[in-house]
Amino acid sequence: MDWQIIIAAAIKVVVFVFLTTLPLVAMSVWAERRVSAAMQDRVGPNRVGPFGLLQAVADGIKFLLKEDFTPDHVRKGYFWLAPALTMVPALLTCAVLPFGSQLFGEKMVIADLDVGPLFVFAIASLTVYGIVLAGWSSNSKYPFLGGIRATSQMISYEISLGLSVVPLVMIYGELNLGNIVMQQAQNGWALLPLWGEGLSVKGFLLAIPLFISFIIFTVSMFAETNRLPFDLPECETELVAGYHTEYSSMKFALFFLGEYAAMIIGSGLAVTLFFGGWSLPFGWLTPESADAEVPLWVGAVHIGTFFAKVIAFILFFIVVRWTLPRFRYDQLMRLGWVFFFEIALFNVVLTALLLWGLA
Amino acid sequence: MTFLFYIFAAFALIGGIGVVVYRNPVSSAFSMILSFLGLAALFIQLNAYLVGVLQILVYAGAIMVLFLFIIMLINVEDEEKRRFPFFSFLGAGGIAVAFIALLAVVLKRFAPGEATIPKLTALEGPGTSDTHQVGELLFSTYWFPIQIVAILLLVATVGVVVLSKKELK
Numbered sequence: 001m002d003w004q005i006i007i008a009a010a011i012k013v014v015v016f017v018f019l020t021t022l023p024l025v026a027m028s029v030w031a032e033r034r035v036s037a038a039m040q041d042r043v044g045p046n047r048v049g050p051f052g053l054l055q056a057v058a059d060g061i062k063f064l065l066k067e068d069f070t071p072d073h074v075r076k077g078y079f080w081l082a083p084a085l086t087m088v089p090a091l092l093t094c095a096v097l098p099f100g101s102q103l104f105g106e107k108m109v110i111a112d113l114d115v116g117p118l119f120v121f122a123i124a125s126l127t128v129y130g131i132v133l134a135g136w137s138s139n140s141k142y143p144f145l146g147g148i149r150a151t152s153q154m155i156s157y158e159i160s161l162g163l164s165v166v167p168l169v170m171i172y173g174e175l176n177l178g179n180i181v182m183q184q185a186q187n188g189w190a191l192l193p194l195w196g197e198g199l200s201v202k203g204f205l206l207a208i209p210l211f212i213s214f215i216i217f218t219v220s221m222f223a224e225t226n227r228l229p230f231d232l233p234e235c236e237t238e239l240v241a242g243y244h245t246e247y248s249s250m251k252f253a254l255f256f257l258g259e260y261a262a263m264i265i266g267s268g269l270a271v272t273l274f275f276g277g278w279s280l281p282f283g284w285l286t287p288e289s290a291d292a293e294v295p296l297w298v299g300a301v302h303i304g305t306f307f308a309k310v311i312a313f314i315l316f317f318i319v320v321r322w323t324l325p326r327f328r329y330d331q332l333m334r335l336g337w338v339f340f341f342e343i344a345l346f347n348v349v350l351t352a353l354l355l356w357g358l359a
Numbered sequence: 360m361t362f363l364f365y366i367f368a369a370f371a372l373i374g375g376i377g378v379v380v381y382r383n384p385v386s387s388a389f390s391m392i393l394s395f396l397g398l399a400a401l402f403i404q405l406n407a408y409l410v411g412v413l414q415i416l417v418y419a420g421a422i423m424v425l426f427l428f429i430i431m432l433i434n435v436e437d438e439e440k441r442r443f444p445f446f447s448f449l450g451a452g453g454i455a456v457a458f459i460a461l462l463a464v465v466l467k468r469f470a471p472g473e474a475t476i477p478k479l480t481a482l483e484g485p486g487t488s489d490t491h492q493v494g495e496l497l498f499s500t501y502w503f504p505i506q507i508v509a510i511l512l513l514v515a516t517v518g519v520v521v522l523s524k525k526e527l528k
Contacts, residue, residue, distance in 0.1 A: 129424070
């Protein structure tokens, strides 16, 4: 019995983390370069494979074959540990994301925890150690400043990120991501309450705080993943390359991959919480209940839907990066502490009042 | 799955020892994080998902980041070896012996395999997860202590803001 669960979990880990998320990381690097090229009226990488799709493989080989240079003045142990610490938490958070409904009667989530969003935030909050360590162990000033910036930025935006999800949890009364998706599949997505019980005055009124939540969540996610317009920890004009200035070869690539992995997980969480996860719109192909039998092809369609939504969200991340200029550091901190923190708190009270008034 | 218990208990213990043994404050801080992660895993093995995740979120993810931040910012030097007076050894040893004696007395009352922990109320079905149960207790039975703790935290926060202002007007 135990071994069956372990084997099923191991298969899910291999398929969803190593065979899906990691290639998705590589593909989003390619997408980033192609989209940015299209936006700047260039061609972008198009030589390796069809449409340059194999560019990621070429990049990977290049990173592996480059000289792995460790400067003399670094603190060796921590210098080696730091890149791994940025990559591992990002991949660990895959564990609670529902990738699909069911396949062969097996729930398509690695760990069906009752504390889903909390787990993601807890593990994601460990990502900061990698960056801090990289900055500190490099033992030179630009990485150090980058590391300090990353810490204060990530601590600040964790608060609004956590608070922005509270209204959602209040409305669904549930911390299990699978059940949240199920409720959205039956009664309308959080931001699109157009079917089931969502198609009512109550549904539309509750969509207001959810929309505010979504804005705060998305912007905080940009700050947490250190993406433009909030990539102050690695801001080239001021800090050379920030916390990974001293890194080379595959260790440098790991920071890069960690950033994209965090971006994919962030997109996955946003899709799960606000856009109904694996569910199709208007209740199409939605199972009767969480335990109902799901045909094989429907399960496959659900998995496809989830990844289609995630890819759309990643493209949104990329387009934003190449559209907006970088914030100034004090502006970034003010946005987090003075605006988002207060709006998120107000949003929680608003949701409570709405739920109380509508009950 | 007892082997998982031993692995994570080892994490927690090795981390705890590391905090004391390492001379470098950053290494000590990291040992502490390792110890917290081990503890969190032990909580989760006891089905206390909320406590385990909060352990990571609050201690490993927030408090230790601030610790590390301060250590790096003010650049604490490595702790040097120094000699302690004989009496401090005596005091520390006394406390350790007293603690072990206390543990022995408590553990002796429960021979292994005899006493069982009372089963937690149903942990199956909707609305019965440990998070729900903790929340319900906090906002019904223990609402008053929670309010007091909240006010205490508020006072502490205001106090910090007042103290960190350079000049009082």
